[in-house]
Amino acid sequence: MARGTRKQGNVKGPSSALTEFLKSEGITDAFRQRRAREAEVTATATTETTTQETTPDADAGAGNDEEDLHGETSMENLSAAGSPLVSRRGSRRQSSTPTRGVEEDDDEDDEIIQMRKAAKRKLRAARQDAGGTSRKRAMPGDGSGSDDDSSDDSSADDDYSDDGDDLDNANMKNFGEQDTCVDCGDKFELSVYSRFIKDKSGYLCDSCNKVLKEHERRARSNQLNARKKRKRVAQALLNRTTVKIPKLQDVCIKKITQNIEDVDVLGDIGQINLNKISSILSKNRSLNDKTISLFLSPDLKNIAFWDCSNVDSDSLNKIASYCPNLESLTLFMCGQFHNDNLEYFASNLTHLHSLALNGPFLISDKMWQAYFDRVGGRLQKFEIRNTHRFGNDSLLSLLENCGKDLTSLKLSRLDGINQQDAYNQISNYIAQSKLTHLEISYPTDEDLVTDDLIVDILQKTGDSLVSLNVDGCSALTDKFLLDGVSKYCHNLTQISMKNLDQVSNEGFATAFNQFSKVNAGGLIEVNLMKCTDLGDEAVYALLNHSCHTLVELSINSLHRITSDFLSQIFTDDKHQFKKKLRERHEEDSNVKYYQQVPLILLTYLDASFVRAVDNEILSLIGGSCPQLQIIEVYGDNRCNGKASFRDGLMVIGRQSDDI
Numbered sequence: 001m002a003r004g005t006r007k008q009g010n011v012k013g014p015s016s017a018l019t020e021f022l023k024s025e026g027i028t029d030a031f032r033q034r035r036a037r038e039a040e041v042t043a044t045a046t047t048e049t050t051t052q053e054t055t056p057d058a059d060a061g062a063g064n065d066e067e068d069l070h071g072e073t074s075m076e077n078l079s080a081a082g083s084p085l086v087s088r089r090g091s092r093r094q095s096s097t098p099t100r101g102v103e104e105d106d107d108e109d110d111e112i113i114q115m116r117k118a119a120k121r122k123l124r125a126a127r128q129d130a131g132g133t134s135r136k137r138a139m140p141g142d143g144s145g146s147d148d149d150s151s152d153d154s155s156a157d158d159d160y161s162d163d164g165d166d167l168d169n170a171n172m173k174n175f176g177e178q179d180t181c182v183d184c185g186d187k188f189e190l191s192v193y194s195r196f197i198k199d200k201s202g203y204l205c206d207s208c209n210k211v212l213k214e215h216e217r218r219a220r221s222n223q224l225n226a227r228k229k230r231k232r233v234a235q236a237l238l239n240r241t242t243v244k245i246p247k248l249q250d251v252c253i254k255k256i257t258q259n260i261e262d263v264d265v266l267g268d269i270g271q272i273n274l275n276k277i278s279s280i281l282s283k284n285r286s287l288n289d290k291t292i293s294l295f296l297s298p299d300l301k302n303i304a305f306w307d308c309s310n311v312d313s314d315s316l317n318k319i320a321s322y323c324p325n326l327e328s329l330t331l332f333m334c335g336q337f338h339n340d341n342l343e344y345f346a347s348n349l350t351h352l353h354s355l356a357l358n359g360p361f362l363i364s365d366k367m368w369q370a371y372f373d374r375v376g377g378r379l380q381k382f383e384i385r386n387t388h389r390f391g392n393d394s395l396l397s398l399l400e401n402c403g404k405d406l407t408s409l410k411l412s413r414l415d416g417i418n419q420q421d422a423y424n425q426i427s428n429y430i431a432q433s434k435l436t437h438l439e440i441s442y443p444t445d446e447d448l449v450t451d452d453l454i455v456d457i458l459q460k461t462g463d464s465l466v467s468l469n470v471d472g473c474s475a476l477t478d479k480f481l482l483d484g485v486s487k488y489c490h491n492l493t494q495i496s497m498k499n500l501d502q503v504s505n506e507g508f509a510t511a512f513n514q515f516s517k518v519n520a521g522g523l524i525e526v527n528l529m530k531c532t533d534l535g536d537e538a539v540y541a542l543l544n545h546s547c548h549t550l551v552e553l554s555i556n557s558l559h560r561i562t563s564d565f566l567s568q569i570f571t572d573d574k575h576q577f578k579k580k581l582r583e584r585h586e587e588d589s590n591v592k593y594y595q596q597v598p599l600i601l602l603t604y605l606d607a608s609f610v611r612a613v614d615n616e617i618l619s620l621i622g623g624s625c626p627q628l629q630i631i632e633v634y635g636d637n638r639c640n641g642k643a644s645f646r647d648g649l650m651v652i653g654r655q656s657d658d659i
Helices: 002-009 017-024 029-051 058-063 065-080 100-104 106-129 149-159 206-238 248-258 260-266 271-283 313-322 339-348 365-378 392-405 420-424 451-461 478-488 505-518 536-546 563-569 576-587 615-624
Strands: 178-180 187-189 195-197 202-204 302-305 328-332 354-358 381-385 408-412 437-441 467-469 494-496 525-527 552-554 604-606 630-632 650-652
Touching: 178 202, 202 206, 271 302, 313 339, 339 365, 365 392, 392 420, 420 451, 437 451, 451 478, 478 505, 505 536, 536 563, 563 615, 615 630
Parallel strands: 302 328, 328 354, 354 381, 381 408, 408 437, 437 467, 467 494, 494 525, 525 552, 552 604, 604 630, 630 650
Antiparallel strands: 178 187, 195 202
16 A cells, blocks of 8 residues: 555655666666566567477588677677577577567667666776776676676676665675685684774674674773763862762752652651752752642741742642741742732731742732732842832832831842832832842843932941842943942942943042942952953952952953963062062053962852963962862863862863863
């Protein structure tokens, strides 16, 4: 049935080069059909010949030598063309009454012979153009020489047969022949399992073939093991860990996460371990409707689920049902959290004073207002990220009902707040010197957050502020640093200002020189990622102020930092290089000289896409920062595998590392 369908649909498979060549010369399927008809005619003629007693006439043969010679040559040509019309030895003359079909096909056979000869000539020419020579396949027991024209024609005709032999295998020996192993030199008999070695142009015996297979198997196994090891190392680098023997506790926690549905048989395993398991499940996106109930108990006061993508609305309600004494709740990636959940939380979680939500885009603007009206002054810490339905009225309702009690306010990527007046109300409603954490990042329009807005907020609560995040507020300039941070932030320890490309190098340096008079403690975490106008002077002013307290620092994409600056601040002032440079600086003030900056507590440094960082600078940083554990060098093309750094320092992002 299937074959008939293919024929009716004219479905054809791929054709070989030989088939296409013969087709271009006019040799098609019609030729094979004629050969079938000729075979039938030959069988009929042979039957008729055997019924008659035909004896060769010697006299006639002697008188007709020329005619017989011509007929014999014609029969040889037919044999070379593959025609079945060749009579047997001893019966060269056919019956005097041949079938009409044979006579009619004589002209066609001559035409086929000519086409075959033309094909052979083209093949020889193609081989000579390719630098090769026309070779015939040596068959066992064939005594014909290469100088025999008829045998050469016959071998060439074999090349055009339908067996599909490859021209490159023309010199290959046949199975069953004796050959010499190209490796050990022993005699052996060729079989279908014999391996041909192209480099040595010969076959291997069975024993040598087994040895080679075992060697290849071990090589593949070693490559696989090396690939797995590189993968473990790369994964550890991305997780900012090292490949080492894990603790028994970590092994048990990993095994529990793999069998999380049966964890209840273990009983009480401790809240700390439950938090670790929850974090692992969130990272692997394994937190779902079945596993979330394992982390809920009536005595819990703090819950943090960092990935609630697979937790539906009904399961989220279990948090308020099982944990009525909850005080702090963090739900990230909570896309299934909607109005009913928030209303249920407002009525059941009466002790909740800290709420952090990331991605609650199903909660409407009116529901936010109703929630803030209901919780009143209970809410002290509020964080909302990644939703377009938290609008201007929602923010105003939050400030009116909870503004005077807020100690932490974090607003990030809220496209619903599209009026500058909404942000301006923050300074009017927050209490004096009570806010400790403030984040206003990535507004829908950069013009919504201005220097005056930040300065007004800092003027009111700057002395109590510990953390300030203004990432993505690219309209901010030097003014918010000079008139705000450097004047009012006495206790500031963390500042993040990503993508503030309008903050200048000179303005930042001036602001931090003034900031050192206000804030004597120093900063702990600083993120200057993509503040592209900052250079040597700005970073030097920051490090002079906070070098003894700085733990985490990001100078990602600060391409104006020079290698001369980095080599000086990470080199001992007693070094001969620094002494000569100081002498040159005293003679010529245009020569830049920077003293060493001891970063004794620095544990994390992001120096990605800083062109000045190379192998030498990397070694200096590792030697100058004794507590440094992680340094990122993504995009630093001159940091490669030749860099030398101390043990215990994890370098992430080199192009030479296998990931």
